[in-house]
Amino acid sequence: MPDEIATSAAQAALPSWPEGLTRIPYWVFQRDDIYVREQAHVFRGPVWHYLCLETDVPDEGSFRTSFIGDAPVIVTRGAGGKLHAFENRCAHRGALICLDDEGKAKQGFSCVYHAWSYDLEGNLNGVAFMRGMKGKGGGMPPDFKMSDHGPRKLRVAVIHGLVFGTFSAQASSLEEFLGDEICARIARVLEGRKPVVLARYTQALPNNWKLYIENVKDSYHASILHLFFTTFELNRLNYTGGVIVEGDGGHHVSFNQLDRSKVDEAYSKQNIRSESDYKLADPSLLHGFEEFPDGVTLQILTVFPTFVLQQIQNSIAVRQIVPRGPGHSDLHWTILGFEDDTPDQRLVRLKQANLVGPAGYISMEDGCVGGFVQRGVAGAPDHSAILEMGGRDAVSSESRVTEGGLRGFWKRYRALMGI
C-alpha cells in the first residue's frame, strides 16, 4: 500500500498555470505538493532569507533561533565576532539542538536526547559514549568520524543590521540578490543606526503564507480595506509615491513621500474639507517627529519571499512570515526603536505601534483578509485570481493603484518553482 500511495502522489501532476502574469490559480494556496516543493525550491533554494537582527546576537556565544520555511535554524556569534547559522537539527536522530528563542551558549550546544554536542559554528564535537562503556564494549564503529556529520550550515550575510541566510551554495551574494535599489531603501531606514527591540509578538494567520506577502505588496487595497486614515481624515493630499518592483520581480517597495512644493496648497485644502464627524479624541497618536530627511512617511519593503521592512511614519518594524502548512502561517513582528531615541521620540514610537500588529489600526484587517481568501476559494482550486490593476506586467509604477508588485512576486516564484 505505501508503494501505491507514493506512486499515485508522484503521478499527480500539477495543473497547468494560466497564460501570462495576470491569473493566479487558487490551487497554489491549497496543495500539499506545492507546499513541499516550496520548501525545497524557495526556502532551501537559491534565495536569501531574513533570520534575525545582528543585535539579537551581540556577543561571542550569543544565539537566536529562527526559521527558513519549515526548517528551524540557529544563528550564533562565534569566535572573532563572526556570525554563523546552521540547522537546529541534531545530526544523530534529528531532534532540535536548541530549545530557546535566544540566549548565551559559550560552550556551544548539546542535544538533550543523546548529548551529541556542537560548537558555535554547528560542528559536531562530541558524541556521548562514542567509544562505548569502559570494558563493556559498545560505542560507535571505529570508522565513525564526527567531521562527516552535522546539521546543514547556512551561508550568512548582513546588511545594515539585518542577518540573512541561505542553504544554497548557488545563491549570488546578498547584495546582488537584493539589488542596488532595495539595498538603498533598506539603508535609508537602518544604515548606521543601532536598533533597539521594543516588542516582539507573533500573529497566527489562518492562511497560506503567499496570501500574506501578496497583501503586503498590494498597495491597491491600502486605502480601501484600511479605513482608519480615511475615516479620521488623516490622509494628506500633498504626497507623491509609487511602487518599485525589483529583483526579477520578487522584491518591492511601496512608498509615500511628502511633496514639499504642494505643502501650502494641500494644507489649505485640508482645512476646507473637514466635514467629518469622526475626530480622534487624542490625536497625539500621529504627532510624529521628522526622522527621515527625504520626506518619505511610508515605506513598505519586501524581500522575496517572506521578509518585510516597514516604516509607517515613525513606526519601524521587521516582519518575517513562517509557513505552517498550506493553510496557516506565523507572522513574526519585531517592533524597533533606535539607541539614540530621545524619551519623546520613544514615546512617539510606543504610540505609533498602535498602527501595526494584530491590533493595528491600519494592519489588523491584514490578519483576517488572507483567511477570507483561503476560505473563499476552498471549493475553487481550478479558478484564478485576477491581477490586472495597473497593467499586465511586473514593473515599477508612479501610481500605488497597481498590482505590479504581486505580478512580480509570482514571476519570481514560478521561475524558482518550475511551474
Place this chain on the structure above:
Amino acid sequence: MDTASRFLAVAQLNAQYASVIDNDRLEQWPDFFTPQCLYRITTAGNFARGYEASIVFANSRGMLVDRVSALRTANIYERQSYRHIMAAPVILGAQGEDMRSETSFAVVRIMRDGATILFASGRYLDAIVQDGSALMFRERIVVCDSPRIDTLLAIPL
C-alpha cells in the same frame, strides 16, 4: 477600606469591566480609566524583558475612546465576541485610596460561525484609584501568557 472590602471592590470592578466588553457596551469601557492613564496589552515574554512597546498602548482616556470609535467606524473584522473568565483578584498593596492588584483571566472568543477558542489567558496588573465612590484604573497592564495572537485583536481585553 479594610482588606475584605478592598477585595470585594476590586472583584466587582473587574466583573463590571468584563461585562461591558463581553456585552458589547464598549463605549463605556474608557470610563473605567482615569483621564491620564496607562492601558497596555503586552505578552509575558515582552513584559519579562522589559520591552516597552505594546500590542495596544494608550496613555490617555482619549486614546481608549479612539480605540472604540475606530472599531465602530473604521476597522473591519469578522463579527466576534469575547467571554472573560476572571479569577479572584490578589490585592498586592494599598496606600490610602490607591491599590495595586493582579487578576488572572481567560478570554474565550466566539466567531460568528460559532468557532470558539481560548483566545487569550494572562493577568491584569492594575493600579486602581478611588474617585468618589467609584474605583478606576490608573493603570491596567494586560500581560498575555502567550506570544501568539490568533488572526487579530480587535476588541480590547
